[in-house]
Amino acid sequence: MEKEDIYLSTASWGKSEPTYETKQFLLALIIKEKINNKKPNIIDAGAGLGRNSIYLSENGFDVTAIEYDEGAINPLKDNIRENNQSDNIRVINLNIIDYLRRQEDHSIDAVLDSGMSHYLTLDEKEEYFMLLRQKMAEDGLFSITHFSKEDKSANGLSEDQLRLLLEGMIELDDIHFDTWTDSISKSEHFAYKGLLAMPGGRCNEIKDIYIRVYELILDKKITSVKQIHEYLNGLNVKTQILDSKTIGQGVVGEMQQIEEIDATMSVLQAHQQIIRKQQDGRQYEN
Ligand SMILES: C[S@@+](CC[C@H](N)C(=O)[O-])C[C@H]1O[C@@H](n2cnc3c(N)ncnc32)[C@H](O)[C@@H]1O
Structure with missing residues (x-):
C-alpha cells in the first residue's frame, strides 16, 4: 500500500469542514490583528488534509501548515x-518539534x-509545550484540541498533566472536557x-473583546x-503600532492612543454565560 493510501485510509478527520x-480561533485572530495592527x-x-488551514486562509490569513506524515503531503x-x-x-513536511526548534524566539x-x-511521546509533549512558550510572541494565540487519556485511539494526557504544561497561559476559552x-x-x-x-502584550484586551464578541x-x-x-471597526480600540525593530521580538512597540475601549461588561460574568451557551451546542455560521 502506498503511503498516501495508508494515510487516507485513517484520515477520518476529513478535508472540508473546519x-x-x-x-x-479565527475570531481571536481577527481581534489580535486589530489590536496589534499587524497580521x-x-x-x-x-x-x-488542510481543512483548518484553508478556512483561515480563505478568511485572509497566511498559514504555515506543518505535517510530518509524507502520505499526507500530496x-x-x-x-x-x-x-x-x-x-x-505554505506546506512543510516536518515534525513540529524540529520546525519549532528552528524558529526564532517569540x-x-x-x-x-x-x-x-x-x-x-511524553518527552516530546514536554518539549513541544516548552518550545511553544519560547517561540510564541508575547500575546501569541494557541488553540488546542488534545485527545484525553480516556480516548482509546490516542496517547493523551490527563487534565492535570495538560494544565501543568499550559500553566501561566491566559484562557480565552477555558480548558474543558468535550465528547x-x-x-x-x-x-x-x-x-x-x-x-x-x-500572558504578555495585550492578552487581557484580546480576551475581553473576544468574550464580548463571542457572546x-x-x-x-x-x-x-x-x-x-x-x-x-465600530469599537474604539486603542491600536498598537509596532515599529520594524519590535516586530517579531515580542517587545511592546510604540503606542498610538486613539480612544479607550469601553470595557463595561464583567469578564467573569460573560465567560460563565459563554460556557453555559457552549454547552447548549449553538454555533455560528461562517
Ligand atoms: C487528528 S489529525 C488532525 C489533522 C488536522 N489538524 C485537522 O484537524 O483536520 C493529526 C495530524 O497531525 C499529524 N502529526 C502527528 N504528529 C505530528 C508531528 N510530530 N509533527 C507534525 N505533524 C504531526 C498527523 O500526521 C495527522 O495528520
Whole structure:
C-alpha cells in the first residue's frame, strides 16, 4: 500500500469542514490583528488534509501548515490547490518539534493544534509545550484540541498533566472536557479543548473583546465574519503600532492612543454565560 493510501485510509478527520474550535480561533485572530495592527503569522500544527488551514486562509490569513506524515503531503497540497489557497498556505513536511526548534524566539503569533499534540511521546509533549512558550510572541494565540487519556485511539494526557504544561497561559476559552461521536467510524471521542494566549502584550484586551464578541455570536447578533469586522471597526480600540525593530521580538512597540475601549461588561460574568451557551451546542455560521 502506498503511503498516501495508508494515510487516507485513517484520515477520518476529513478535508472540508473546519472544526468549531478553528472558528473560535479565527475570531481571536481577527481581534489580535486589530489590536496589534499587524497580521498574525499562523502555524497549523499537524495540518492533516488542510481543512483548518484553508478556512483561515480563505478568511485572509497566511498559514504555515506543518505535517510530518509524507502520505499526507500530496493530498494536502491538492486540497489547498483545489480551494485556490496555494498563495497563502505554505506546506512543510516536518515534525513540529524540529520546525519549532528552528524558529526564532517569540516569532510565532499563533498556533492551531487541532488533534496533533496527543500523538507525541511524553518527552516530546514536554518539549513541544516548552518550545511553544519560547517561540510564541508575547500575546501569541494557541488553540488546542488534545485527545484525553480516556480516548482509546490516542496517547493523551490527563487534565492535570495538560494544565501543568499550559500553566501561566491566559484562557480565552477555558480548558474543558468535550465528547463527541465520529460520524465516519461512529466511535466516541474524549478531548480537552482550549483557546489560550501567551500572558504578555495585550492578552487581557484580546480576551475581553473576544468574550464580548463571542457572546454576540452566541446570541445570533453577529452571524458572519464580515459582521465581526464591522463590530470591531465600530469599537474604539486603542491600536498598537509596532515599529520594524519590535516586530517579531515580542517587545511592546510604540503606542498610538486613539480612544479607550469601553470595557463595561464583567469578564467573569460573560465567560460563565459563554460556557453555559457552549454547552447548549449553538454555533455560528461562517
Ligand atoms: C487528528 S489529525 C488532525 C489533522 C488536522 N489538524 C485537522 O484537524 O483536520 C493529526 C495530524 O497531525 C499529524 N502529526 C502527528 N504528529 C505530528 C508531528 N510530530 N509533527 C507534525 N505533524 C504531526 C498527523 O500526521 C495527522 O495528520
